[in-house]
Amino acid sequence: MIRFSVADEIFDRPSFWVKEGKIELIDQRRLPLEVEIISAGTLEEQIHCIKTLGIRGAPAIGSFAAFSLSLALDRGEDLEKTYNALLNSRPTAVDLRNCLDEVKLAFMDGGKDQASKTAFNIYGRIMEACRMIGENGAQIIPDSAKILTHCNAGALATMDWGTALSPIRVKKRDGGNPFVWVSETRPLLQGARLTAWELLQEGIDHRIIVDSASGYLMRKGEVDLVITGADRVCANGDLANKIGTYEKAVIAHDLGIPFYVAFPKTTIDLKCPDGDQIPIEERDPSEIEELRDSRISPHGSTAFNPAFDVTPAELVTSYITEDGVFSRTEFLKMYIKKAPL
Amino acid sequence: MIRFSVADEIFDRPSFWVKEGKIELIDQRRLPLEVEIISAGTLEEQIHCIKTLGIRGAPAIGSFAAFSLSLALDRGEDLEKTYNALLNSRPTAVDLRNCLDEVKLAFMDGGKDQASKTAFNIYGRIMEACRMIGENGAQIIPDSAKILTHCNAGALATMDWGTALSPIRVKKRDGGNPFVWVSETRPLLQGARLTAWELLQEGIDHRIIVDSASGYLMRKGEVDLVITGADRVCANGDLANKIGTYEKAVIAHDLGIPFYVAFPKTTIDLKCPDGDQIPIEERDPSEIEELRDSRISPHGSTAFNPAFDVTPAELVTSYITEDGVFSRTEFLKMYIKKAPL
Numbered sequence: 001m002i003r004f005s006v007a008d009e010i011f012d013r014p015s016f017w018v019k020e021g022k023i024e025l026i027d028q029r030r031l032p033l034e035v036e037i038i039s040a041g042t043l044e045e046q047i048h049c050i051k052t053l054g055i056r057g058a059p060a061i062g063s064f065a066a067f068s069l070s071l072a073l074d075r076g077e078d079l080e081k082t083y084n085a086l087l088n089s090r091p092t093a094v095d096l097r098n099c100l101d102e103v104k105l106a107f108m109d110g111g112k113d114q115a116s117k118t119a120f121n122i123y124g125r126i127m128e129a130c131r132m133i134g135e136n137g138a139q140i141i142p143d144s145a146k147i148l149t150h151c152n153a154g155a156l157a158t159m160d161w162g163t164a165l166s167p168i169r170v171k172k173r174d175g176g177n178p179f180v181w182v183s184e185t186r187p188l189l190q191g192a193r194l195t196a197w198e199l200l201q202e203g204i205d206h207r208i209i210v211d212s213a214s215g216y217l218m219r220k221g222e223v224d225l226v227i228t229g230a231d232r233v234c235a236n237g238d239l240a241n242k243i244g245t246y247e248k249a250v251i252a253h254d255l256g257i258p259f260y261v262a263f264p265k266t267t268i269d270l271k272c273p274d275g276d277q278i279p280i281e282e283r284d285p286s287e288i289e290e291l292r293d294s295r296i297s298p299h300g301s302t303a304f305n306p307a308f309d310v311t312p313a314e315l316v317t318s319y320i321t322e323d324g325v326f327s328r329t330e331f332l333k334m335y336i337k338k339a340p341l
Numbered sequence: 342m343i344r345f346s347v348a349d350e351i352f353d354r355p356s357f358w359v360k361e362g363k364i365e366l367i368d369q370r371r372l373p374l375e376v377e378i379i380s381a382g383t384l385e386e387q388i389h390c391i392k393t394l395g396i397r398g399a400p401a402i403g404s405f406a407a408f409s410l411s412l413a414l415d416r417g418e419d420l421e422k423t424y425n426a427l428l429n430s431r432p433t434a435v436d437l438r439n440c441l442d443e444v445k446l447a448f449m450d451g452g453k454d455q456a457s458k459t460a461f462n463i464y465g466r467i468m469e470a471c472r473m474i475g476e477n478g479a480q481i482i483p484d485s486a487k488i489l490t491h492c493n494a495g496a497l498a499t500m501d502w503g504t505a506l507s508p509i510r511v512k513k514r515d516g517g518n519p520f521v522w523v524s525e526t527r528p529l530l531q532g533a534r535l536t537a538w539e540l541l542q543e544g545i546d547h548r549i550i551v552d553s554a555s556g557y558l559m560r561k562g563e564v565d566l567v568i569t570g571a572d573r574v575c576a577n578g579d580l581a582n583k584i585g586t587y588e589k590a591v592i593a594h595d596l597g598i599p600f601y602v603a604f605p606k607t608t609i610d611l612k613c614p615d616g617d618q619i620p621i622e623e624r625d626p627s628e629i630e631e632l633r634d635s636r637i638s639p640h641g642s643t644a645f646n647p648a649f650d651v652t653p654a655e656l657v658t659s660y661i662t663e664d665g666v667f668s669r670t671e672f673l674k675m676y677i678k679k680a681p682l
Binding site for chain 2: 032033181182183184185186187189192193196197199200206207208209210211212213214215216219243244246247250251254280285288289291292294295296297298300301302303304305306309310
């Protein structure tokens with residue numbers, strides 16, 4: 001759960017939940033300085049939340065969209081139209097498609113009750129998967145490890161525990177003393193805003209750095225391991241994650257620092273042969289050109305804003321899922337069922 | 342010169358100049374949205390300008406401080422006290438020490454007139470060196486090259502022409518069609534604010550990216566070469582430059598993309614044996630934690646803010662100076678006068 005206080009009251013909540021036919025969520029656009037729970041009742045409101053990053057993180061988007069679809073079906077809305085509108089809300093994280101497909105199949109198989117049951121099942125399953133990612137991943141974290149992470153792959157990006165942050169939380173719970181370098185993650189600062197906020201709630205020691213300081217720290221011996229989440233893991237082990245992940249993987253590889261990726265099975269895309277086939281979302285240039293609606297760069301200069309990059313499997317030390325910690329060969333054998341490379 | 346307009350009047354100016362015993366400068370803290378010329382008359386005002394990045398860039402700091410010292414000596418202020426105050430204003434760029442040493446020696450040799458003559462000589466010499474960096478460096482730029490740069494190493498960082506940007510300006514002047522990826526350069530956004538503004542004035546096509554998108558673009562084949570400035574080049578060819586330079590050098594090296602460094606001779610530190618000996622400035626965490634005085638990260642989370650990193654000589658394709666374009670071996674032979682490695 002995510003523990004936070006609003007007006008002296010202490011809450012323990014997942015990143016979102018369903019209440020009376022609506023989805024309630026911690027509004028991630030306003031964190032960390034304002035903690036606000038908002039309610040999204042219509043499909044349009046829910047899609048707006050996804051597109052504007054009120055809710056974000058590959059597993060959270062998948063489960064949130066599964067609820068959006070099942071609630072729309074409950075209201076008697078059209079399957080294909082709703083499915084497509086949700087599927088097109090963000091392109092890179094495959095959890096979205098995987099979770100929507102599961103609800104769609106359930107609806108075709110058993111109607112709206114089956115669809116609803118499936119959406120709740122996905123929600124519980126991902127939450128449990130993230131807990132297990134923590135239990136499995138904690139084994140690869142030395143007791144007082146200095147860990148570099150990027151973006152936010154915590155409870156806010158899932159529903160509870162997180163992916164990259166889950167092993168760190170478990171390590172802390174079990175008496176370890178992990179330290180986290182939080183890469184701020186431009187342009188939308190999910191590291192400085194969300195990961196720092198989560199670590200603060202959990203009492204985990206950390207410092208925020210600009211994204212391009214991670215190489216400096218790795219070269220100085222200040223990073224024992226790198227761990228990130230993923231938005232899509234391909235059938236050859238390549239993966240997409242927040243822009244900047246690839247750079248960290250290259251430098252870690254160059255310096256012999258382990259680079260781990262943590263994700264639940266919903267992030268695996270069996271249909272995607274390799275990283276070059278992953279659609280990379282390009283977001284609005286204004287996210288870079290402006291800060292809080294005020295211009296940074298000169299009028300006349302425009303930005304290019306890819307939100308993700310691709311890290312080749314060769315740079316990954318291990319894959320951490322709810323089932324264990326796997327080398328590339330083991331990962332492919334476990335999930336892809338092809339001859340190992 | 343830097344061409345800009347204020348209230349419909351068009352100016353052609355260097356980044357700073359001396360007028361009636363004061364230093365006038367384009368205030369780089371306010372660019373690009375406000376173009377303001379300010380005047381720094383006292384030593385305290387001048388040091389404040391250096392510390393708060395009203396003036397910045399290794400060659401510009403060196404020449405600006407040379408004037409600050411000679412003007413203070415003109416006013417009868419104490420040599421050692423003034424020298425030390427200026428020397429301690431910023432730690433990483435060695436041009437500061439090199440230029441101050443030259444003025445100090447001149448003063449000890451020939452008094453304040455000699456000191457003043459030397460400060461003007463440094464100013465003219467660096468300006469001419471930057472022009473020559475352009476002439477020399479333009480030869481390594483293909484006609485329609487896509488070039489990645491980091492931070493601002495343009496006319497604002499020198500007095501005219503720039504270091505990394507000078508070859509690009511010359512290429513454009515000579516009919517080439519260079520395109521520049523401008524890495525925004527957190528935390529103070531010298532790329533998005535200053536480099537973009539300079540390129541816009543020069544009519545050079547460019548797009549701004551977040552710092553951590555450069556690896557993505559390099560891997561996609563969208564970068565033909567990388568070129569940056571330097572704040573200190575050691576006796577073994579290692580160099581310090583804006584935080585993030587090292588990451589770009591590692592990735593360029595990994596992908597076989599040429600990585601060039603451009604600087605005048607004032608940036609060479611013969612006394613510094615290698616990059617590990619370079620003092621790296623740590624700036625105030627608030628530069629990362631806040632944006633325009635408004636908090637980004639949660640209260641309770643703090644940032645770590647190293648302003649520079651070190652790039653080992655092994656990652657540098659060529660060094661570009663006023664004297665030519667040099668491999669590491671040639672560079673060491675030319676300037677260090679030791680047996681080549």
